[in-house]
Amino acid sequence: MVLCLAASTFAQAPASPVRTAEVEQREIAAHKPFVGTVMPIKHAVLGSAVDGRVIEFNYEEGDPIEDGAAVAQLLTNTIELQKEAAQAELAMRKAELAELENGTRTEEVQQMQARMLAAEAQVRYLKARRDRAVELYENRKVTSAEVRDEAVAASDGAEQSYLEAKAAYELAVAGPRIEQIARAKAQVAMQAAIVQELEDRIKKYTIRSRFTGFVVKKSTEVGAWATSGGAIAEVAQLDQVDLVANVPEQDIPYVQLGREVTVAVFAYPGRQFTGKVFSITPQADVRARTFPVKIRIKNEFDGEKPVLKAGMMGNVLLQTGERKTALLVPKDAVVLGGRSPMVFAVEKAPMGEGNVVKPVPVTLGVSEGGSIEVTGPLTPGMQVVTQGNERLRPGQTVNILSAPAGQAAGK
Structure with missing residues (x-):
């Protein structure tokens, strides 16, 4: 917008060169700028789940980090030894289970069978000897009762030894009991759980990022003692960011989710970023009566x-009123400095050929891009001066220049 010098009463001046634009009529809505703060869409404080000494810290503040990358490592020597012992115990339990599931070895079965057959042969021999001793004692009276009793006892003992050998052979053929195998499986599962618990504990000694982003803060150093629940580092995801603006309650009904808006960040003058209204928090600040958008x-x-960094400030232009039909002119057409804003409208000269200008007082309204709403005695399609209006006087003759190449007239 330009300042207007007071109209003079000097003699008629030559036609002044100007450029013009048409008065437009279209639908617009009231908009307001709101100041907001750039925030990461994800921000996490990485903490330690266990106590331990920090032996590695792999990133510095500002470094990019991938999802799952190890930020820091705590000392794990003692728990590693416990894990090795538990793994050895697990291997032994698995070997015992495999031995039971595979059953008795063929060589052992054959050995038991041989013992049983030997015991059976011994039974036959001693039984025959017993029968002879009984015959000699009871019928012929040629031997003593002691000899007979000794032969009977030897025969009975051999019978029991045979039964024992036979039972051992049958057990070898049958293999381990189902209950023994189930117990061995339970011991393997229990030991495997112990190993898994130690492995999980070891994982807790490595602090990892859970998303891709940037390390924005270090809370410890190598050699420091980390406590359970204590902060190690902070990570922020910045491939997308949120500008969080607080909008008064009277304007919230007009803010539309998904609406594309333009954001200007103070750190980059003249540079604009495009965003969308992502969310409206349905809880107001009870003191300010504003809602975070x-x-x-x-x-x-x-x-x-990243160009946009957490904590930067910027402006976002949000709709704050109903849409309406209005007259709009380029902002450069508005002349300020007098009693009220005005524009110079171009009309045909009352006598002769050519164009003259007429000042038209206007009331300014909503700004939209390079145009602004005006209220006054204007009609759509009317030409208003956009360049060269600094020193115009009412009724002055003007020469309308063509628009520069590649630019629409009056734009």
């Missing part, structure tokens, strides 16, 4: 560094 913006990168 998040504008989701796809970040840009300079190499590996």
Whole structure:
């Protein structure tokens, strides 16, 4: 907008060169700028789940980090030894289970069978000897009762030895009991759980990022003692960011989810970013009566560094009123400095050929891009001066220049 000098009463001046634009009529809505703060869409404080000494820290503040990458490592010597002992015990339990599941070895079965057959042969021999001793004692009276009793006892003992050998052979053929195998499986499962628990504990000694982003803060150093629940580092995801603006309650009904908006960040004058209204928090600040509105913006990168950084401030233009039909003129057409804003409208000269200008007082309304709403005695399609209006006087003759190449007239 330009300042207007007071109209003079000098003699008629030559036609002044100007450029013009048409008065437009279209639907617009009231908009307001709101100041917001750039925030990461994800921010996490990485903490330690266990106590331990920090022996590695792999990143510095500002470094990019991938999902699952190890930020820091705690000392694990003692628990590693416990894990090795538990793994050895597990291997032994698995070997015992495999031995039971495979059953008795063929060689052992054959050995038991041989013992049984030997015991059976011994039974036959001693039984025959017993029968002879009984015959000699009871019928012929040629031997003593002691000899007979000794032969009977030897025969009975051999009978029991045979039964024992036979039972051992049958057990070898049958193999282990189902209950023994089940117990061995339970011991393997229990030991495997112990190993898994130790492995999980070891994992807790490695602090990892759970998403891709940037390390924004270090909370410890190598050699420091980390406590359970204590902070190790902070990671923020910045491939997309949110501009969080607080909008008064009277304007919230007009803010539409998914609406594309323009964001201007103070750190980059003249540079604009495009975002969308991502969310409206349905809980107001009870003191300010404002609602946080998040504008989701796809970040840009300079190499590996994000252009938009957490904590930056910016403006977002949000709709704050109903849409209406209005007259709009380019902002450059408005002349300020007098009693009220005005524009110079172009009309045909009352006598002769050519164009003259007429000042038209207007009331300014909603701004939309390079145009502004005006209220006054204007009609759609009317030409207003956009360039060269600094020193115009009422009724002055003007020469309308054509628009520069590649630019629409009056734009």
